[in-house]
Amino acid sequence: MYLQHFRLTETPFSLTPNTEFFFGLAPHVEAMQVLQTALQTGEGFIKVTGEVGTGKTLICRKLMNELPERFHCAYLPNPYLTPAELRWAVAMELGLKHSSQIDQQQLTGLIQQQLMALSAHGHSIILVLDEAQALPDDSLEALRLFTNLETESRKLLQVVLFAQPELDERLAMSKFRQLRQRITFSYCLRALTLDESAAYIQHRLKVAGSKGDELFTDVDAKRLAKAARGIPRLINILSHKALLVCFGEGASKISKQHVEAAIADTEDASLSRHLWLRRTLAAGVLISMVFAVLYWFKGGVV
Ligand SMILES: Nc1ncnc2c1ncn2[C@@H]1O[C@H](COP(=O)(O)OP(=O)(O)OP(=O)(O)O)[C@@H](O)[C@H]1O
Ligand SMILES: [Mg+2]
Known part of the structure; x- marks a missing residue:
């Protein structure tokens, strides 16, 4: 997977409640x-x-x-x-x-x-x-x-x-x-605050062997945490997906696009306004098309 690419020694965002990763929030x-x-x-x-x-x-x-x-x-x-x-x-x-x-x-x-x-x-x-x-x-x-x-x-x-x-x-x-x-x-x-979530992401990366440069900027970590509503398991899921997308592109650091792709791919994550608008528009277009087809079909039958 991406461990070698990001020079990590273990998976940082596994869903198993492993006490080695415990962060004193x-x-x-x-x-x-x-x-x-x-x-x-x-x-x-x-x-x-x-x-x-x-x-x-x-x-x-x-x-x-x-x-x-x-x-x-x-x-x-x-x-x-x-x-x-x-x-x-x-x-x-x-x-x-x-x-x-x-x-x-x-x-x-x-x-x-x-x-x-x-x-x-x-x-x-x-x-x-x-x-x-x-x-x-x-x-x-x-x-x-x-x-x-x-x-x-x-x-x-x-x-x-x-x-x-x-x-x-x-x-x-x-x-x-x-x-x-x-x-x-x-x-x-309670759920984590944005600051706590960003620190949580950095902590897990560090335990997993990440050294030096931060893979997630503070802004991207908070963007992700907001979509995860501060729920640690959701933060893990989104972070893992963002790393996968980043790895897939051969990039060395997480960008806004990687985070948004992870959010868009996760049903339980709340969407950013931008993504929400895109999805709503897409759903609106789809519904209009269905109605248009139905209307046309009814008209054809009558
Ligand atoms: N303080 C923390 N430090 C490190 N990891 C954490 C912390 N809090 C939660 N996690 C991680 O979040 C994930 C979810 O935690 P956990 O499985 O304990 O949740 P839960 O409340 O038991 O969920 P459920 O209600 O579904 O049983 C796990 O991967 C866990 O390691
Ligand atoms: Mg549990």
């Missing part, structure tokens, strides 16, 4: 601080929400990588699970080996014993759920019951939820008010 640093504080204070429920592609999974991975030794972490990356499946998954993550013959009550008992045993060995146990908006209602309730497990002095299990904003809409329902009240720490990831 204000929203992500604040989210990490909220998570770390909440975990230190032993809160039962902690929640981080954010629009699609804002960096939740990346933060989730970074948090787990950086947990102090005393934390024992159970991780559920895909919690589309019934309450029973959720209990089995938690049991497995806690290292329980058990027979599938036992019923749900016995399973809950075993989970509690295991939590007590881990706690007695000085561990704090956290259950991390990514994509928590996918949890069915019953499983959200089962989760709440898990955090009822506690010793005289502290919770046996802390739960960290990473979710898209749909979760907040569901939690606003009255049937979830008990759970809602238990979420004492939460953080909502």
Whole structure:
């Protein structure tokens, strides 16, 4: 691909949430601080929400990588699970080996014993759920019951939820008010500002081995970021495409045209006024042609 052309050592704008590329932007640093504080204070429920592609999974991975030794972490990356499946998954993550013959009550008992045993060995146990908006209602309730497990002095299990904003809409329902009240720490990831986005692009290029001259000018980076509405995943997609177009032309630096070609090729990117006008005009011409043909055809038939 273009790595050699731009003298890069790895792909700068991969979509994988790779913590090596983590850039300490204000929203992500604040989210990490909220998570770390909440975990230190032993809160039962902690929640981080954010629009699609804002960096939740990346933060989730970074948090787990950086947990102090005393934390024992159970991780559920895909919690589309019934309450029973959720209990089995938690049991497995806690290292329980058990027979599938036992019923749900016995399973809950075993989970509690295991939590007590881990706690007695000085561990704090956290259950991390990514994509928590996918949890069915019953499983959200089962989760709440898990955090009822506690010793005289502290919770046996802390739960960290990473979710898209749909979760907040569901939690606003009255049937979830008990759970809602238990979420004492939460953080909502916002989109990046234009300055943050431009710095983000330069950071990823640097981690990928770019040296010296900037591939993107500040103006082009901001043009791209505006179309991406400050969403990191969209910024990655657009930057990667701009690099591809630039490489295809054999150019050494990104130009305005490369960025606009990337935007035009990406459905989810908002168009610049210029491109929007071009597309609208094209759509208008197309619609007029369809009407003209229909009119002519109707006239011909009659
Ligand atoms: N602070 C950051 N530093 C470096 N890369 C980031 C940062 N924030 C987001 N990214 C990158 O943006 C992309 C999208 O991030 P991620 O997959 O974590 O989003 P998400 O919020 O989990 O999305 P979804 O809701 O679809 O699960 C990834 O490539 C990730 O590495
Ligand atoms: Mg994710």
